Amino acid sequence: MIDLRPDIVFVIDGVLWRDFLALRDECGDALTNRFYDECVWQTRQAIRAGDPALALHWQRLRRFAEAYSVSWVSAVEVDGELIREEPKSSALRYPEDDALTRIEFGPERS
Numbered sequence: 425m426i427d428l429r430p431d432i433v434f435v436i437d438g439v440l441w442r443d444f445l446a447l448r449d450e451c452g453d454a455l456t457n458r459f460y461d462e463c464v465w466q467t468r469q470a471i472r473a474g475d476p477a478l479a480l481h482w483q484r485l486r487r488f489a490e491a492y493s494v495s496w497v498s499a500v501e502v503d504g505e506l507i508r509e510e511p512k513s514s515a516l517r518y519p520e521d522d523a524l525t526r527i528e529f530g531p532e533r534s
Contacts, residue, residue, distance in 0.1 A: 430498040431519050433506065435528045436488060441502040443485055444492075454489035463489070488529045498524055 436444075444454070451459040463486035470478035492500065498518060499508045512518055 430496040430516055431523070431525055432495065432497045433499045433501050433524045433526050434488065434492055434497055435501045435526045436484075438503045440481065440485055440488060440529065441500065441507075443481070444489060447485070448489070454493040459489060460486065484529055491529075501526065 447459060447462060448454045451462065453459065463482050467479045467482040467486075470476070470482060491497075496516075498512075499506050499521075501507070506521060
């Protein structure tokens with residue numbers, strides 16, 4: 425039997441979460457071509473403007489959106505606050521919040 429335990433928390437900052445929510449709202453979902461294309465376009469615009477930090481932000485946003493939207497993630501930790509967009513399912517087993525595995529979405533390394 426498969427053990428479906430959503431025991432992961434993605435750790436991000438408030439700016440990334442704000443931009444993710446705004447773009448997801450605008451596109452209807454994070455797993456759309458429109459969402460992906462907007463992240464790529466924003467990344468390219470930042471590179472053209474000579475702003476590598478902003479380019480990394482949009483790359484992080486795209487990577488986070490892809491991972492968050494397809495995973496069994498239990499929650500997102502935004503600036504230290506645990507956020508659950510979906511209620512816990514009675515069909516799954518959840519560890520205590522302090523036992524969740526935290527995965528940070530930091531800037532990409534070259």
